[in-house]
Amino acid sequence: MTKENADNTTNHADAAYAYPLLIKQLLHTTLATCPEQQIVYGDEVRYTYWDFRHRLGQLASVLADAGASAGDTVAVMDWDSHRYLECYFAVPMMGAVLMTVNVRLSPDQVLYTLNHSAAKVLLVHRDFLPMLESLRPRLTTVRTFILIGDDGEDAAHQATHPAAFHGEYEALMSASCPDYAFPDFDEHTRATTFYTTGTTGLPKGVSFSHRQLVLHTLAGMAALGSAREQGRVHREDVYMPITPMFHVHAWGMPYIATAMGLKQVYPGRYTPENLLRLIEREAVTFSHCVPTLLDMLLACPAGAALDLSRWKVIVGGSPLSEGLTRAARERGIDVYTGYGMSETCPLLTLAQARGEAGQPGDVGVRTRAGMPLPLVDLRIVDEHMRDVPRDGKSAGEVVVRAPWATQGYLGDAQASAALWAGGYLHTNDIGVIDADGYLQITDRIKDVIKTGGEWISSLELENLLSTHPGVREAAVIGVQDARWGERPLALVVLAEGHESVTPAQLQAHIKRVAERGLISRYAVPERLLIVESLERTSVGKINKRALRERYQDTKKETKKETKTTRQPPKRGADPAATSRR
Secondary structure, three states: OOHHHHHHHHHHHHHOOOOOOOHHHHHHHHHHHOOOOEEEEOOOEEEEHHHHHHHHHHHHHHHHHOOOOOOOEEEEEOOEOHHHHHHHHHHHHOOOEEEEOOOOOOHHHHHHHHHHOOEEEEEEEHHHHHHHHHHHHHOOOOOEEEEEOOOHHHHHHHHHOOOOOOEEHHHHHHOOOOOOOOOOOOOOOEEEEEEOOOOOOOOOEEEEEHHHHHHHHHHHHHHHHHOOOOOOOOOOOEEOOOOOOOOHHHHHHHHHHHHHOOEEEEOEOOOHHHHHHHHHHOOOOEEEEOHHHHHHHHHOHHHOOOOOOOOEEEEOOOOOOHHHHHHHHHOOOEEEEEEEOHHHOOEEEEOOOOOOOOOOOOOOOOOOOEEEOOOOEEEEEOOOOOEOOOOOOOOEEEEEEOOOOOOOEOOOHHHHHHHOHHHOEEEEEEEEEOOOOOEEEEEEHHHOEEEOOEEEOHHHHHHHHHOOOOEEEEEEEEEEEOOOEEEEEEEEEEOOOOOOOOHHHHHHHHHHHHHOOOOOHHHOOOEEEEOOOOOEOOOOOEOHHHHHHHHOOHHHHHHHHHHHOOOOOOOOOOHHHHOOO
């Protein structure tokens, strides 16, 4: 290169725009190509992406007037709404940190997360005011409260308690300027913080930068749009989350939907009837949820005649069983698994099939964890961090690197070091990878049942039980055994109309599989209990730690359960009412 060319290159570089990867950049294409696309909130709100951008400026002005500035943490306690989507963008775009409060945690845990995150401003829906009043004297960092809600009662409440709130959300928005200048700053600036829903100890705080969220969004778009048919998401889809927006950015999907310019529908509080009504009215074609909610929607009488053949659903949080997959496919639903964890933002893999979609009864690869997203370095390793063969049989721990994986836990150096031991993030999941690159999770490290000299997969047994027509839901745990160390105990919730199914019949179902050599004969549970419900975490996952604590004395529980819990639970209930990643 000549000196003149070198000088020209330098001059050009000085003039060029560095283009930091900031959340605000996700709006450019959407506003340029589909500004009239709709964002809907239940029966309350319907506006365009142009309105959305206008409201982002108003919200940033409101927060700035409330004392929030770059680096401050703004916390939100709300149901899934257009307001939450506005906070997903406006808070980090002004350089502040969005903290999404898990409203299903215990009050003491909510208090801990607010104080630990050093939240300065708290936006709170009126439904959570009783909890807030009990916590308020013990909040150490929150200085400003903003009331949010859905009707005139919120403004009336704020008017009767003027000293308690900076103002009411919509009233403040309508009085604020939309012309907020969202600045550029370092793309590594923290954008979000939330807390894991672990079953042991205090919740752990994880955070993500603008760069991480933008890259997660782009990789998610690439993966969802790369399938030929099955599981493919495109710009004509209509998106509705059925995963709480406080949980892992609603799996990052609101950012993906916004960047793609999809019509978005936010349902508020979850009830099967309302969700099905919105799916039909708004022509929803893409959602994501945990297995429990999908099961409730399929069982809800209000949706029995509803055509669901255009609906794509990613299931995560808990394994997608073959039984639930078949039930969904019989309704025409394009259901498949997504895998990740709070610490990974969360997406790591998607279970999309190569080629054309399968037949309604074909579970195919849908129940596997799937193939890694672009930029994900995923390995299966032994205890010495050595790769195991990719033969679909050799198991090891799943470890990953991804540009959006959290760098550690807030204020917990020891746990952070353990998370990243050996230079890879440890998922604590056991899995196998086949020759085609598909990951299958076989169990959690802490949930593997060690009986005699064998390891038994609780997930495999749960999946086999799910194929029995009398089983609605199953969980398998290890309980102490004087001879074998541990033995599997199966807990089963019966399907409606199958109340006559007995433990012996379900044990025989598993035994027949063992006799064909598909599982070890030692995996057949000697004890199987019919129960009304299964303990869950705050986000609807089965809480196996709580189940182990409850059912360790299996002889005592067997006598108790067979007497008192023969009937299946009422369908259509909120999974949170039955209540780590």
